Structure formats: structure tokens, C-alpha cells
Amino acid sequence: MFKNFSSIFAGDIAIDLGTANTIVWIKGEGVVLNEPSIVAKKVHEDEIIAVGNEAKEMLGRTHSGIEIIRPLKDGTIADYKMTDAMIQGFMRKIKRSRISRPRIIICIPYGVTDVEQRSVKESAEHANASEIYLISEPMAAAIGIGIDVSKPEGNMIVDIGGGTTEIAVISLNGISAIETIKIAGDEQTEAIVEWFKNQHKLGVGPRTAENIKCSVGSAIRTKGEQIQVKGRDLVTGIPKTIEISTDEIRQALAETVFQITTAIKKALDKTPPEHAADIIDYGIILTGGGALLKGLDEHIRQKTGLPVNVAEDPLLSVVKGTGMVLEDIKKYKEVLISP
8 A cells, every 4th residue: 555655656757848858757767758849730730740759850851731849939938739738748658647646846947927837837737747846947957966055155057958048046045146048059050050051052951950069069169170061052952062160160159159158247247246256166067958069168167267067967957956856845845936
């Protein structure tokens, strides 16, 4: 009897609902799903064809009867109905029993509206949740990388996701300074698409641009290597392969890197003096997928004069922290977003 009772809570779920990816963590199991926040549906119907990885595989390859939707944009919910459908699709993927009624905690961008909060909670209700909690991404990231957020010392977290970069100073279970910009991984991918369009008259899709960003993208000048890029000649319309230096990708990303660095400086300017002193000691911690851009930590270090470190496993910092909160709701109740 007691074994069955404990297994109910072993199925509690933490969700990092990101613009680029959604990650699901289950108590007792860890991360069970990490897939793109993408939905494929029929154009003239509400029928969902695929979510996550399967939907991403269709990106740029669909016909006129299929629409690819990213329901979250720039850190906000752009399509409530599709966000709900996506969450339900992910719940089916992890095969949660309809009999169980898990507690669900969902991580959301800092500063989302009350309407967006209600929408996310309604999606969790549709997933048969018994209790629903919300937490902001910077707070979850801080907890996930092992910071004791209840202490008075200030810790600066730079969470570079898909749609937004959130820079927050965490202290005493709250946020003492925050700067959010809608420049992050998606904008960087788009910057690469635009670079090839303007500099080489070559059309490349977002999947190709993202692969280039992840493989050779850099925030600092490196020894340039030659790579081949396939796309469509925008003049002739014929498929074409060109060869470029990887340093061009650094140039393509330079403006987004500049804007992220500028936002960090603005957040530092808002930081209370005592917390500024703490940041000198503890440094700036980078997390989120964007933290993996080669040389970004070194670039920020050069521009601020402060220690900068990339979190261990930055892609999972947020969902780990969300899961840790779910493990001990009582301990972390002050960091939860009030309804």
C-alpha cells in the first residue's frame, strides 16, 4: 500500500517550457524528454500531425497542406491553443497514466503576463495535474546550478535561451535586478540566414543555419577554417554549394553578441552596490543553450572585467532547478510565482 502511495509522487513532473525546446523531468527518473517546441498541423483543420522532433524534421519540407508552428516566440506564448496541444502531445510521449494525478511545476520566462500564466496552468490541468506551480527561468536556473538562493549574497545568472536572454541577480529568494532582451538563440540563427542572403545571395533554411551556429559559431576571432554550405542560389534559383571561412559566422553573430553583452552591462548598472561587490567575487554564470556559443564567456569577461563561467550542463540547468523545487515545495515556496 505505502509503496503504491509513494509511487504517485514519484511521477511528479517538472517542465521547462522554452521557446526553442521543451524539457520534461520526472521525479525519480530525471529528464525523460528534450525536444523542440514545435507543432505540425493541417492548415485548414485543428488536427495535430506531430510535435517535437517529428515536427522539426518537417521544417522547411512541408507542402501547402501542412503548417509548422512554434507556439512560443520571444519568450512569450504566441499561440495559446498550439501551446496546449504541444504540452498534451509531450505528455502522451512520456506515456503518463491518466489514472495518476501528478503535481506539475512549469518554468516560464520572467515577467510573463497573468493571461499567459493562466494559459500555462490550464494546459497543466488538461494533463490531469493535481497541483500546479510556476517558477521563473532565472530562479530555476540558479537553483539548478547549485546556488543557495535564500542567502543574501547576490549571484548574477545570464540565461540565454531560444527566444530571450534573461540577466538576473538572485538573492534572498528573489530577484534584485533584471534585464530581459528578445535576443537569443533564435535571433542568432536568423542572423546567419540573413548573412548568407545578403553576403552570398544564398538561401539557407533555419535548420542549416542552426547546425552551422552550433558547429562553428563563435563570439571571438578564431583560426578560420573553410566549410562548405549548401543552399539555393537566390539569383538563379538553382541549388548551390559555396565555401566560406568560419570567421564569417563570427561576423554574422557579432551584433547579437554585442546586444547580449550590452544587456549584461545594463543589468550590472541596476545592481545594488553590495550585490555588485558579490559579483566581483563570484562572477557571472552563463546558462541556457546560448551559453554554449564558443568564446562567449571569454568575450563577456573581456568586456566587463568580471569572472565569467559557463554552468555545468547549461541546457539542463533550468529543468534541474525546477525539479529540485518540486522535490521540496515547502523549502522553495517563496520562489514560486503567486497565482
